[in-house]
Amino acid sequence: MRVSRQKAMENRRRIVDAAARLFRGEGFDGVGVDAIMKEAELTHGGFYGHFASKDALMAEAMAHAVERSTAWQERLDSLSELVTGYLSDRHRADRANGCVVAALGADVARQAPALRRTVATGIRRQVDRIVTLLKHGTPAARRRRAIATYAGMVGALTLARAVDDPALAREILAAARETFGKEAS
Numbered sequence: 001m002r003v004s005r006q007k008a009m010e011n012r013r014r015i016v017d018a019a020a021r022l023f024r025g026e027g028f029d030g031v032g033v034d035a036i037m038k039e040a041e042l043t044h045g046g047f048y049g050h051f052a053s054k055d056a057l058m059a060e061a062m063a064h065a066v067e068r069s070t071a072w073q074e075r076l077d078s079l080s081e082l083v084t085g086y087l088s089d090r091h092r093a094d095r096a097n098g099c100v101v102a103a104l105g106a107d108v109a110r111q112a113p114a115l116r117r118t119v120a121t122g123i124r125r126q127v128d129r130i131v132t133l134l135k136h137g138t139p140a141a142r143r144r145r146a147i148a149t150y151a152g153m154v155g156a157l158t159l160a161r162a163v164d165d166p167a168l169a170r171e172i173l174a175a176a177r178e179t180f181g182k183e184a185s
Helices: 005-026 033-039 044-050 054-074 079-086 089-093 100-108 113-133 139-162 166-180
Strands: none
Touching: 005 033, 005 044, 005 054, 005 100, 033 044, 033 054, 054 100, 054 113, 079 113, 079 139, 079 166, 089 139, 089 166, 100 113, 100 139, 113 139, 139 166
């Protein structure tokens, strides 16, 4: 039975949403097409009607996740708000709905160029957004600070997720919030 164009678009969105969550939560190699389609509540056979390969879905799912992160960032008015939200216990605990780079950065480095380009675009957008929140210094100095801030935030979140000690995880996040959440004068 054929589905309408609107239903096909809705199904594709469900697949991309599910894949974005599952990839961030379990890693690219930890999730197969079967699990993605089950999460999307669709049959496995329908996958190839939407995507040529798992790699194609990975790139689209990561672009979707980057868009969500960018939309969240754009609602924030200050560096402190951004850093506090990013380096929160809630974000640490919710890997499947959080930052693509913190969840999959090491995996992305080993993926196809199209996926790496998608993530690079997202990183540029994140850095550019941080630059707009910095008010002091030359444009070049603000960009350097934005890159260092983003790298520090991703690193801190990654470390906090890696440890099995909740107190240490909170300590890592608190130290990074203090370091990166205030703009130098």
